[in-house]
Amino acid sequence: MVKDTVQFIREHYNSNEFIPLHAPYFGGKEKAYLNECIDTTFVSSVGKFVDQFEANMATFTGAKYAVATVNGTAALHIALQLAGVLQDDEVITQSLTFIATCNAISYIGAHPVFVDVDRDTMGLSPEKLQHFLSKETIMVNGQCINKNTKKIIKAVVPMHTFGMPIDLDKLKLVCDPYNIKIVEDAAESLGSYQNNNHTGTKGIFGILSFNGNKTITTGGGGMILTNDDSLAKKAKHITTTAKIPHKWDFNHDQVGYNYRMPNINAALGCAQLEKLPEILKNKRDLALKYKEFFSDKPAYFVTEPKNTVANYWLNAIVLEKAEDRDEFLKATNDAGVMTRPIWKLMNDLPMFKKAQKGNLENSIWLEERVINIPSSVNF
Secondary structure, three states: OHHHHHHHHHHHHOOOOOEOOOOOOOOOOHHHHHHHHHHHOOOOOOOHHHHHHHHHHHHHHOOOEEEEEOOHHHHHHHHHHHOOOOOOOEEEEEOOOOHHHHHHHHHOOOEEEEEOEOOOOOOEOHHHHHHHHHHHEEEEOOEEEEOOOOOEEEEEEOEOHHHOOOOHHHHHHHHHHHOOEEEEEOOOOOOOEEOOEEOOOOOOEEEEEOOOOOOOOOOOOEEEEEOOHHHHHHHHHHOEOOEOOOOOOOOEOOOOOEOEOOHHHHHHHHHHHHOHHHHHHHHHHHHHHHHHHHHHOOEEEOOOOOOEEOOOOOEEEEEOOHHHHHHHHHHHHHOOEOOEEOOOOHHHOHHHOOOOEOOOHHHHHHHOOEEEEOOOOOO
């Protein structure tokens, strides 16, 4: 299978050179907008492109408000803080995730609790969450209390893994009776939808990432999405050092963060967003080719769940045999075709080894078998 896979990928990209996992694509007005930033000298956190990028992103996702940040981790940090998560609170999330999810929880001094994922979405399982909450928590004065730790569970952070949307409607039905707020880690899912709703717009907050390897990039950057007017204002205020607007006076009314996206990054984002429909179509075309190619191989291609539209940010296959994973990874990378395993489970990392966890059988099964394959656009 390795030889055929390498050949298929090289033919698709028409290249005998090294093929990366996901390279950025610059085919629009990026240089023109960057030059405008330089010519106007507005390259930092003030400038028209930041406001324009926020407005355009809100329009694209259907969120009422979008607040641009320096990266997705910063966006998640602020979203959790404004969702009411405090030091020593607990936040339920999935162990099968990128480290940034748990880092943002830790920045507040809160503690992650790990619940299993579903195999089809690779995202947090509503059913597994329901089981955990019914067995491990009690309600006291409207707050969800962990019977084991006696700590308050304030929020849940599901991740739309590789752009595959989870069922937010089911998750919300689980969380609402427990007064648990949903903060969506939609870092990887720009252009993904569940029941015609863009990811990141169903919870109290959602966050996006525009890192260099994402569907569109600002070099480094993130976005907070929300439909709440008050929370949107607070998010913008706290990410701009909590400075009270004034022509010349420096006055700050709380501890804030220097998290505002620079104008020069937003200029790149504005140009990228203009090309997003074409990018998404190109990525979907590749996904369909992969699906057909792997249809008779000892691996299956991960496709969008029912009632969803995935952006196919990073394409993934799941091997039939766990023992074949490392051999596949070594052979493809040795052949100059970049492939990567899914992340290590968070509960296996030293800083989260003591975190409470449920039965993570699906997470373990996927960790042993999932491989990302080249996913760059190819115009």
